[in-house]
Amino acid sequence: MSLIFPHVTAAPSAREIPTGRDGIGFAAEIVKSYLAYVQDPTRGCTVVAHRGLWKDAPENSLRAIEEAADAGCKVVKVDVQRSADGEFFLLHNDLIDWMTGHHGLAADMTMDELSRLRLFNCNGGKGDPLTQERIPSLREVFELILRLGIYLHLDVKDPGHILDVIALAKEMGVDRQVGVWADLETDEDFRQIREIMSTGVLCMPRIDVGANNIGAVLVRLFELKPAVCELRFENLGQITTLREEFKNEGIAIWVDTCDGSSAPGFSDSEAIENPQAVWGALIEAGVSFIQTDWPDTLNDFLAQRATA
Numbered sequence: 001m002s003l004i005f006p007h008v009t010a011a012p013s014a015r016e017i018p019t020g021r022d023g024i025g026f027a028a029e030i031v032k033s034y035l036a037y038v039q040d041p042t043r044g045c046t047v048v049a050h051r052g053l054w055k056d057a058p059e060n061s062l063r064a065i066e067e068a069a070d071a072g073c074k075v076v077k078v079d080v081q082r083s084a085d086g087e088f089f090l091l092h093n094d095l096i097d098w099m100t101g102h103h104g105l106a107a108d109m110t111m112d113e114l115s116r117l118r119l120f121n122c123n124g125g126k127g128d129p130l131t132q133e134r135i136p137s138l139r140e141v142f143e144l145i146l147r148l149g150i151y152l153h154l155d156v157k158d159p160g161h162i163l164d165v166i167a168l169a170k171e172m173g174v175d176r177q178v179g180v181w182a183d184l185e186t187d188e189d190f191r192q193i194r195e196i197m198s199t200g201v202l203c204m205p206r207i208d209v210g211a212n213n214i215g216a217v218l219v220r221l222f223e224l225k226p227a228v229c230e231l232r233f234e235n236l237g238q239i240t241t242l243r244e245e246f247k248n249e250g251i252a253i254w255v256d257t258c259d260g261s262s263a264p265g266f267s268d269s270e271a272i273e274n275p276q277a278v279w280g281a282l283i284e285a286g287v288s289f290i291q292t293d294w295p296d297t298l299n300d301f302l303a304q305r306a307t308a
Helices: 034-039 062-069 111-115 138-148 159-172 189-197 214-224 235-249 268-273 275-284 297-305
Strands: 044-048 075-082 088-090 116-119 130-134 153-155 178-183 202-208 228-232 251-258 287-291
Touching: 034 159, 034 178, 044 297, 062 075, 062 111, 062 130, 062 138, 075 159, 088 111, 088 159, 111 297, 153 159, 159 178, 159 189, 159 251, 178 189, 189 202, 189 214, 202 214, 228 235, 235 251, 235 275, 235 287, 268 297, 275 287, 275 297, 287 297
Parallel strands: 044 075, 044 287, 075 153, 153 178, 178 202, 202 228, 228 251, 251 287
Antiparallel strands: 075 088, 116 130
């Protein structure tokens, strides 16, 4: 039975996807896979837009992804869940409450029900106005990145769904433009990552360099030889210690500076106050992917740094 909500209308028809500033779709500019892009020796520091550019758009929305692409971001990170009828959609929280003002578990709803829910602006809550944006299906998002020609990094909330997400990406012809995460700590994690990598889709292990078993984790990591790895760290010295070994193994370093998930002293809030002390220090330590909630500000910093 369909659920009925106030301020919910029929799901919109397929939206027209904007093109680049010159009126030409960005897709034509894609000349390499995400994997090849990561491994490109001429690539500088890549700005990863966390849930899109959501200062004037709902996070994890089509508009936020479009805004990120328009701001020059080549990689956008989004959160993926599965609906009650087996479709994938974008939403961070398990509950729909924060982003829609309604109550319920997102995974208990059908894609049709989810697609009718309008989203609050920015990162949600009743302090943000309700927009015309709705919870997007992953199919819609894949269609969008085909047109925009950007890369999408997928944080699939249930690791058991990763292979199904990859199958959808292959079905829609975007497998060259997407990547996924997977934590690397145990032997089972190692086996899962190896299986994901065998699909040809970029898989990024995430490791805690301060863990007690970091030695064993690094052995597994270097056996996998991924193109990129996210490092969770407690101090910058932990990254600089690994920099040369990662470089020799051909593994790029990815760091998250979003508030609430960053290392002490390396948050977005601190970067806004002193970008050189945070983002600049990370780049000098060998980091070449920075995930942030302020992608436009980081892009500006990188542009200034390039001309300094």
